[in-house]
Amino acid sequence: MHQTVTIADKDILNDMLMTMKYLSNVYETAIMESSNEAVRNALRQIQDEEQQNAKMIFDFMLQKGWYKPQ
Numbered sequence: 001m002h003q004t005v006t007i008a009d010k011d012i013l014n015d016m017l018m019t020m021k022y023l024s025n026v027y028e029t030a031i032m033e034s035s036n037e038a039v040r041n042a043l044r045q046i047q048d049e050e051q052q053n054a055k056m057i058f059d060f061m062l063q064k065g066w067y068k069p070q
Contacts, residue, residue: 016057020053
């Protein structure tokens with residue numbers, strides 16, 4: 001017998017948001033430790049895009065009552 005396991009949208013989005021928070025910290029460390037200005041600028045751009053995506057997820061979750069800011 002096969003059981004189907006489903007993951008709620010709230011849980012998926014929460015996992016995505018937590019991952020994006022983690023990645024933001026990783027990018028910040030990479031930016032601070034980069035000695036190449038071109039690489040640093042590229043990482044800043046990627047980090048900014050990731051933070052914009054995280055903000056969209058955050059706003060959606062906040063609207064649904066799925067996330068409480070700390």
